[in-house]
Amino acid sequence: MENKNAHSKPESELEEKDNSRRNFLKQSAFITAVALTPAPAVKAAAMHLDEKIAEAFEKVPVKLEVNGVMHNLSVEPRATLLDILREQIDLTGTKKGCDHGQCGACTVHVDGHRVNSCLTLGVMASGKKITTIEGLAKGEELHPMQEAFLKHDGFQCGYCTPGQIMSAVACIREGHANSETEIREYMSGNICRCGAYPNIVNAIQEVKSGGQIV
């Protein structure tokens, strides 16, 4: 039987293309890195001071409006939004769980949409509005979802809770909290190792049925 799923390009063609690419990468990696690196790093490289190269990599300016406050920052391109929030802006409510987008502990809102801040580069969030767990309450008055999590005991250890609450608020705003099944599906990106799921669902259902604007 003819297999139409098989790709028609001959292997030899791919091999040639690929080998030449790899060889070229090998030969040119060093030159390229130096050519693209700012002057102090070039100097450091020339002196074989590898540790200095990392320091000399250019930091980039980033503007973030976090919970209504504007921050003008200078960050390494590799810094994630999560690390910037925790280490540079000292907002440690957003938690680092798996750091690989699998647990949801780092969930924040970017321009109103929930995202995993551990997989977001800070530099790519520049100019955007960020809301973290610290930004939900109005002064001493807790957000309805925070109240509901307290009332329904929607946590045990509490580590996943900031992410759960940020996701829960988004879940209602998106219109995905119309049944227990739908809530469970749309909260599946937030893992709770203590297993507080039934109480989390109860909290969300109460806020949803209360009809408050969240």
Place this chain on the structure above:
Amino acid sequence: MKQFQYLRAATQQSTLDAISKPGTKIIAGGTNLIDLMKRGVTAPDKLVDITHLPLKNITPTKSGLHIGALALNSTVSENGIVVQKFPLLSMALKAGASPQLRNMATVGGNMMQRTRCSYFYDTTMPCNKREPGTGCGAMGGLNRMHAIFGTRDKCIAVHPSDMCVGLAALDATVIIAGKKGERRIPFTEFHRLPGEHPDVDNTLAKDEMIIGVDIPDNNFAKNSYYLKVRDRQSYAFALVSVAAGLDISNGTIRQARLAMGGVAHKPWRLFEAEKFLVGKAVSEDSFKQAAQIAMQGAKAYEYNAFKLKLAPATITEALKHASGLV
């Protein structure tokens, strides 16, 4: 994560210029790339951020729908035209990842995501995809999640996407830009089988980028279903998934589209099973026969033999849902 230089692309042309240089990768949603960079599976010297390019549009065309490469997975899955005319794509997208990740991930990035084979991710293990010539850890290892179609001894990884299974079934076309202009290829020819070069996932050249996908109008909207079988009910990669679209008239199947996920290095179209179903009456019996035809050539490894039973059962079940039998 290794340091890299960050560039924000202002135009498609500047993106193409930048990616033609070695060590340079495009970043959009970043949900897979940042993960791979944190684990040291990939370490680009330069990242070109293309999220400011005007490629987010979802636009009706004369004969179907155009979806820009930067349209978010969440946006596409909730788009009114997609839900109404191509519900299969909406269902496939919603079966993938989590709401947070779908808010970040783009259509083009979804196509470019790498396998989640644990031997590919673990840099202490051999992997021909990550490091050509080192061998395949999965072949004699824990290969429960791995492929049963189109494998070679160099790689038995599967493509992890749900969206791509939907787009393969929907006869989508991929629009690709390169320095010489644009080219269009059938979606089913975008991803490739591992062959002798498992490190090459697809047919996109190093100096090309995905612009978007086109989906042609069809008659499958009423009878579509995406069935994903996984270890937990949500937020897990597929053991087996099936995208089914049927064009049914008075109980007779006029046309069928079937594709499977979790079984091959690429979204696996079931061309022979589709042909078999044309002209058949809607019945569980026809669906079971089609599923048997689809399984021809399947080959299991030590821990994934269960897929030889699970896959045909999933095909049958997906067809029953699509046709309204259940």
